[in-house]
Amino acid sequence: MTNYQNILRYAWRAYDHTRAIRSIEDISAKVSTNHVFKLVMEDGNVLIAKVTYFGSFEGFAEDHTIINVLANNLPVRYANFLSRGLMKGNQLFFHRHIDEDQDAWIIFYRPIQIQENPPKRLTEDQVSQLGREMAYFHRDCTLVTNTLPRSDRDMTTDVTALVASARTDYPDHYELIEEHCRRFLENTFRINVYGFQKIPVFVDWNIGNFSVDRNGRLASRWDYDWFRISTRVVDFYFLSRVVSEIGDRSAFTYEVDRLLEDRFMLFLKSYHDVFPLTRPEVLFIKEAYRFFLLNYALRLGRYFFLPSFADQLSRDVLTTHLPTLDEKFTVDKILDTLRL
Numbered sequence: 001m002t003n004y005q006n007i008l009r010y011a012w013r014a015y016d017h018t019r020a021i022r023s024i025e026d027i028s029a030k031v032s033t034n035h036v037f038k039l040v041m042e043d044g045n046v047l048i049a050k051v052t053y054f055g056s057f058e059g060f061a062e063d064h065t066i067i068n069v070l071a072n073n074l075p076v077r078y079a080n081f082l083s084r085g086l087m088k089g090n091q092l093f094f095h096r097h098i099d100e101d102q103d104a105w106i107i108f109y110r111p112i113q114i115q116e117n118p119p120k121r122l123t124e125d126q127v128s129q130l131g132r133e134m135a136y137f138h139r140d141c142t143l144v145t146n147t148l149p150r151s152d153r154d155m156t157t158d159v160t161a162l163v164a165s166a167r168t169d170y171p172d173h174y175e176l177i178e179e180h181c182r183r184f185l186e187n188t189f190r191i192n193v194y195g196f197q198k199i200p201v202f203v204d205w206n207i208g209n210f211s212v213d214r215n216g217r218l219a220s221r222w223d224y225d226w227f228r229i230s231t232r233v234v235d236f237y238f239l240s241r242v243v244s245e246i247g248d249r250s251a252f253t254y255e256v257d258r259l260l261e262d263r264f265m266l267f268l269k270s271y272h273d274v275f276p277l278t279r280p281e282v283l284f285i286k287e288a289y290r291f292f293l294l295n296y297a298l299r300l301g302r303y304f305f306l307p308s309f310a311d312q313l314s315r316d317v318l319t320t321h322l323p324t325l326d327e328k329f330t331v332d333k334i335l336d337t338l339r340l
Helices: 004-015 057-073 124-147 155-169 171-191 232-242 262-274 279-299 307-328 332-338
Strands: 021-026 035-041 046-052 094-098 103-109 199-201 210-212 218-221 228-230
Touching: 004 021, 004 035, 004 046, 004 094, 004 103, 057 094, 057 103, 057 124, 057 199, 124 199, 124 218, 124 232, 124 262, 155 171, 155 279, 171 279, 171 307, 199 232, 228 232, 232 262, 232 279, 262 332, 279 307, 279 332
Parallel strands: none
Antiparallel strands: 021 035, 035 046, 046 103, 094 103, 199 228, 210 218
16 A cells, blocks of 8 residues: 655655654545645644646646646636645646656645535525626636646547547447547537637536635635636536535436536526627537546546446446437527527
């Protein structure tokens, strides 16, 4: 079993050998392969450390560099919305630990201030307010997009990578996966998704991952986790889960039903009033959901989730969610709601 405490102590000595760590507490989510730790220093200060071993060190450094620049460049309303990584000199500090067991990468963060966690089930007024808040946040992200470092992630390359690996990873379901990959590529080309404005999107807005102030405005997002540069529509599936009738759950599956709820229509209407969506963007909501199932649940799920969760989610995707997607979900209701 990997001794993360030793790895973190080595990493911290590389960062600043003059300050000692008093204690290390594992505060990781219990379904994820990411490891997050709370460090209490001998001087009484508290820091956060994140340890990752999936992907590549270069990708890890790219992701967190972009997040750090975004945290510094967002307009003042969101000045404390994202945690900032620790710098050494004029560089964001990363540590790479390689031994006979694994290749792991570490970054240290200042802890983010958590104000009030949203309730597990939002009221309709809170749904509307979150719609407005997300619109303001996405709109402000558009202001700083051109100041961020370049990202190498692209939906086409992700889907193409799944087609290449699916014959080995999912031999019994290869034809189903290949068909949905083809539909995604054809539909996004027709909608011209690659002409959409790209902004930082966070993909995962679980209820426990952000806080609001006493007035219900977005205050912080604090899980130090996944994001990418993409169209703002990519955030909507997870936001539909946040505002859903059933609320937050510890046992879950990635069904499409949340996108069909009246509460999600209420969220989108409030969002649209602040930062209007275009008809092509609404058409892409279905494809963004398809992309999530293909890329995050099938291609990458086994790296993000512990094995029992990854296996359950992939079974759900292959036996239920993908086979019924095109029959069950159209965006007509959304277009009617937004009068597009």
